[in-house]
Amino acid sequence: MRRILVFLTISILMVGLSFSFYINYKVQSGDTLYSISKGFGIPIPVLLDWNSDITSANIKVGQSLKIPFNPGIMFKPTKTISLSTLAKMFFITAAEIQSVNPSIGTTIPAGKEVFVPLGRENTSFTELADFIWPVYGEISSEYGWRIHPIYNKRLFHTGLDIRAQTGTPVFAARSGVVKFAGVKSGYGNIIIIEHSGGYETYYAHLSKINVFVGLRIEKGDFIGRVGSTGTSTGPHLHFEVRKYDETNDPVAYLPRTNTYVMRRVLSE
Known part of the structure; x- marks a missing residue:
């Protein structure tokens, strides 16, 4: 854990004024997908979404992984949508998207990538239902x-x-x-x-x-x-x-x- 936190601190300093939603992390001896997930606080499915070429079995020392600063993914709409619709697609609030995209407008053009946070407030939850909706559509x-x-x-x-x-x-x-x-x-x-x-x-x-x-x-x-x-x-x-x-x-x-x-x- 200490090794990961030190690396994260160094990476943030290296990013400087060039804003990015992720850092590059080199896999070290003893690392597993589970330990990296726990060390950074990023769920395994999110890590796999950012790194399409990895699996739980092929993590190798020296391999470079993209690690988002917050649990979240990049989304590129295929057609122009409103910010409120984007929030509904992720079952969160528009304010949560704005918190990590301060310059975002009320409309997201087709093809524009947006970082959208996950796992903070999922509005599809209800205590009255055992199952929740799997997708917005x-x-x-x-x-x-x-x-x-x-x-x-x-x-x-x-x-x-x-x-x-x-x-x-x-x-x-x-x-x-x-x-x-x-x-x-x-x-x-x-x-x-x-x-x-x-x-x-x-x-x-x-x-x-x-x-x-x-x-x-x-x-x-x-x-x-x-x-x-x-x-x-x-x-x-x-x-x-x-x-x-x-x-x-x-x-x-x-x-x-x-x-x-x-x-x-x-x-x-």
Whole structure:
């Protein structure tokens, strides 16, 4: 820990007046992804998002890693959005984004990179619900029978499709352990998290996976980014809730208050 803090201090001094959201850290003997995460206070999924070429197994002495000063990621909108919409996409407040981007305006142009903090105030939480919404977006296809948009035949849709921009952060809907992180036919890049009570959640069509098998995940943790991999007509998150491997309607488990834009409008 002392070694990391000393290095951090030196790096901050070297940055000087040239503002950056991260430092470069050289991996030292004895370092692991877990020890680096603990030493800097940066969650492993965030480290993996900043360093796409590393895994828990290939950390090497002398390797250079980008370490953000605060838990957060860079986001580049594919279309112009408002600051308030960006805050909703990360389930935080606009003030939190402004605190680390003091010159940011009320509109974020398409293609402009913004550093967005994570893990301070996740507004998708509610004590009344066991699960939280995994992504901010718009429901484009619900659970149940439908005409498949690609195969053009009636098939059962085992989850909920939530349309969102490519790169939109995906969060764990419930605490658990990563059971699978990789590619599955149809699903594309997918994360499967195993939870207590026989539950599993699926997060499919991702553009980026920032977890690995065996990693403990807490509810609300950042785990990946929205994409359009696998059998997909455009960027969205396919989200499933399974109990003892039987699929269930995810909406039955998710918060239904008007705080959550992703919900369908319910009549009850």
